[in-house]
Amino acid sequence: MADIVKANPRAVLGLATGSTPLELYGFLADWNGKGEISFAQTTTFNLDEYMGIPVSDRNSYRSFMNENFFRKIDIDISRTHVLNGNAADVEAECAAYEKAIRDAGGIDVQLLGLGADAHIGFNEPGSSFESRTRRKELLAQTINDNARFFGNDKSKVPTSALTMGIASIMDARSIVLLAFGQHKAKAVFDMVKGPVTRDVPASILQRHPNARIYLDEAAASML
Ligand code: F6R
Numbered sequence: 609m610a611d612i613v614k615a616n617p618r619a620v621l622g623l624a625t626g627s628t629p630l631e632l633y634g635f636l637a638d639w640n641g642k643g644e645i646s647f648a649q650t651t652t653f654n655l656d657e658y659m660g661i662p663v664s665d666r667n668s669y670r671s672f673m674n675e676n677f678f679r680k681i682d683i684d685i686s687r688t689h690v691l692n693g694n695a696a697d698v699e700a701e702c703a704a705y706e707k708a709i710r711d712a713g714g715i716d717v718q719l720l721g722l723g724a725d726a727h728i729g730f731n732e733p734g735s736s737f738e739s740r741t742r743r744k745e746l747l748a749q750t751i752n753d754n755a756r757f758f759g760n761d762k763s764k765v766p767t768s769a770l771t772m773g774i775a776s777i778m779d780a781r782s783i784v785l786l787a788f789g790q791h792k793a794k795a796v797f798d799m800v801k802g803p804v805t806r807d808v809p810a811s812i813l814q815r816h817p818n819a820r821i822y823l824d825e826a827a828a829s830m831l
Pocket residue numbers: 623624625626627628629655656720721722723724727728729730
C-alpha cells in the first residue's frame with residue numbers, strides 16, 4: 609500500500625476497520641511521521657459503517673478511523689469518506705457513495721479483513737456478487753465476534769450496517785486482504801481452496817485479477 613501511495617500521491621485507498629489492519633495503520637503512520645510517505649493528496653473510502661450509533665460513539669467506524677489512522681497522518685480529513693450510518697435516506701446515501709468513488713476515479717487498492725464467516729466488508733454469506741453499496745443485517749456470528757468492542761455485551765452491537773457491495777469491492781484495481789489467527793483458518797481455506805460461492809463471500813476474490821492475500825501461520829494452518 610505504501611508503494612502505491614509513493615508511486616501515486618493522489619492514490620485512492622479503500623480502507624477497513626477491525627483488529628486486523630491496526631498494525632498496518634501503525635506502520636503507515638510511522639513512515640508518514642518519518643517523512644517517508646505522505647497522504648496529503650490521497651483520498652480514502654471506508655468499506656462500511658454501523659447503523660444506529662452516533663458518529664461520535666467511539667465504536668462508530670468514523671471514530672475508529674479518526675482515532676487509529678487519520679489523526680496520526682497528514683491526510684486532509686475532507687478527503688476521507690465513511691458511509692453515514694444515520695442517513696435519513698439510506699438509498700440516496702449508498703448511491704452517493706458509489707458516485708463519489710466513481711468521481712474519484714475508482715479505488716486503486718482496497719484493503720480487506722476477513723470475517724470468521726468469510727464476509728468481506730459486511731457482505732455476509734448469501735450476499736450477491738453483483739451487490740453494490742447498501743444496508744445489510746449482521747449475522748449472529750459477526751455480532752458475537754464484534755461484541756469484544758462493546759464490552760462483550762452482544763445487546764450493544766448494532767444489528768445492521770451500510771457496506772460497499774461485493775461488486776463495488778471487485779471494482780478496485782487491486783486488493784490486499786489480511787487475515788490473522790486460528791479463528792480465521794476455516795474462512796481462509798474456504799476462500800482460497802473452496803468453490804466460488806455466495807456462501808463464502810471472500811471466495812469471489814479468486815476471480816480478481818490483482819488480489820493479494822497475506823496470512824499469519826495460524827490463519828494459513830488449514831491450507
Ligand atoms: C471492517 C470490515 C470487516 C472486518 C472483518 C474482520 O471494516 O469490513 O469485514 O474486516 O469483520 O474483523 P477483524 O479484523 O476485527 O477480525
